[in-house]
Amino acid sequence: MSRLTKKFITTAAIAATVLFATTVSSFAQCGGASWYGPGFNGKKAASGQIFNENAMTAAHRSLPFGTKLKVVDQRTGKYVQVTINDRGPFHGGRIIDLSKAAATKLGFRNRGTTSVCIEKM
Numbered sequence: 001m002s003r004l005t006k007k008f009i010t011t012a013a014i015a016a017t018v019l020f021a022t023t024v025s026s027f028a029q030c031g032g033a034s035w036y037g038p039g040f041n042g043k044k045a046a047s048g049q050i051f052n053e054n055a056m057t058a059a060h061r062s063l064p065f066g067t068k069l070k071v072v073d074q075r076t077g078k079y080v081q082v083t084i085n086d087r088g089p090f091h092g093g094r095i096i097d098l099s100k101a102a103a104t105k106l107g108f109r110n111r112g113t114t115s116v117c118i119e120k121m
Helices: 003-025 100-106
Strands: 028-036 057-059 068-073 077-085 094-099 113-120
Touching: 003 100, 028 100, 057 068, 068 094, 068 100, 077 094, 094 100
Parallel strands: 028 094, 057 077
Antiparallel strands: 028 113, 057 094, 068 077, 068 113
């Protein structure tokens, strides 16, 4: 085996290891997002916290409470950081329910839903 071939194989192996480690340790998901607030504001969330529609929080079906996420609106490129403190959404292809404040900051509150990608911070 030539020196160049060995160098290439070594470089490829290192790149694959880095890619695998990054992929395994991170979390990303894309899908629909909706928002909630009125009717839930001041009530207990699944985490035990009191839900505040003006806080930067969200509901996800399975991520641990306290998980911080970056939520990127695929239509506009705007993003927000939220903390998971509730469970949901329980509707169709939606992957996350954002607080009224998070939806407002992303700019989709009037539309009701949008398409997002989420990733752990």
